[in-house]
Amino acid sequence: DLLKRILRNLSINVIKHSDATKMLLGVRRRSNGLVICVADNGQGINLSGIDNDSANKQSSKAKSGLGLGIKISRQLAEACGSTLSYATHMGEGTMFELSVPANLVRASTSRSRIID
Numbered sequence: 001d002l003l004k005r006i007l008r009n010l011s012i013n014v015i016k017h018s019d020a021t022k023m024l025l026g027v028r029r030r031s032n033g034l035v036i037c038v039a040d041n042g043q044g045i046n047l048s049g050i051d052n053d054s055a056n057k058q059s060s061k062a063k064s065g066l067g068l069g070i071k072i073s074r075q076l077a078e079a080c081g082s083t084l085s086y087a088t089h090m091g092e093g094t095m096f097e098l099s100v101p102a103n104l105v106r107a108s109t110s111r112s113r114i115i116d
Helices: 002-017 068-080 102-109
Strands: 024-028 035-039 083-089 092-101
Touching: 002 024, 002 035, 002 068, 002 092, 035 102, 068 083, 092 102
Parallel strands: none
Antiparallel strands: 024 035, 035 092, 083 092
């Protein structure tokens, strides 16, 4: 399931690369679908090179943080008709928002759960 994979990728990025002490996962229902947020209070993302696969988290844990998880998650979101955006502040953290259209939410909930 693509939504589950996207959320797993984002969560793993927080754990491995952000030096965060807190992570928040939230879901908001909107008239046109859902917005799923993954936020942390880590070091933020160095935006230089994010579009050319060379971005990394500015932290001591940035062993393999090449920004690939973000790019892959964005591609997965697009593949299932969703969008992934984010805001980051160096030294304060990052918040990702996955916007899931209503037709995808209805299709997922008819199978009993969006994420199992």
